Amino acid sequence: MRDKPGPAADAESIQEDLWTAVRGIPVGKVATYGDVADFTSTVKLTARQVGRLMSLCPEGVPWHRVVGAGGMLPIGKLSPAAEAEQRARLTADGVRFLGSGRIDMTSHRCGPGDLPGPLEE
DNA sequence: ATAGTGACAAATG
């Protein structure tokens, strides 16, 4: 190995795996940060880690399919415009919203194993 | 090194 002993499994690898997991979310479905963190995993990530890395997510990644627990959109805290965009994209994907501005997780929640990502065994 | 903050989550009242 050549290279310094950086942080366990370079952050690049983590991101790559993360994007793959997010991209594996089927259209019309959504996953929570905790779920995505569970899918990804070459290294066990926590919901916060996922959220933090999400800000770096490159183009082509349906980040809008990643929501908070219960279908809340915590993005509004960071960028109100992004929240509107996410909402519009999800609607275009066929996701329904509840009157409280939250997503109808009862029908769109993606659980571990329901994702065609690298988690398969 | 300590404290504060943040695209979160689960438990509690």
Place this chain on the structure above:
DNA sequence: TCATTTGCCACTA
């Protein structure tokens, strides 16, 4: 259903 508190991990002052 909502508000509060605690745990989590990384970054910034």
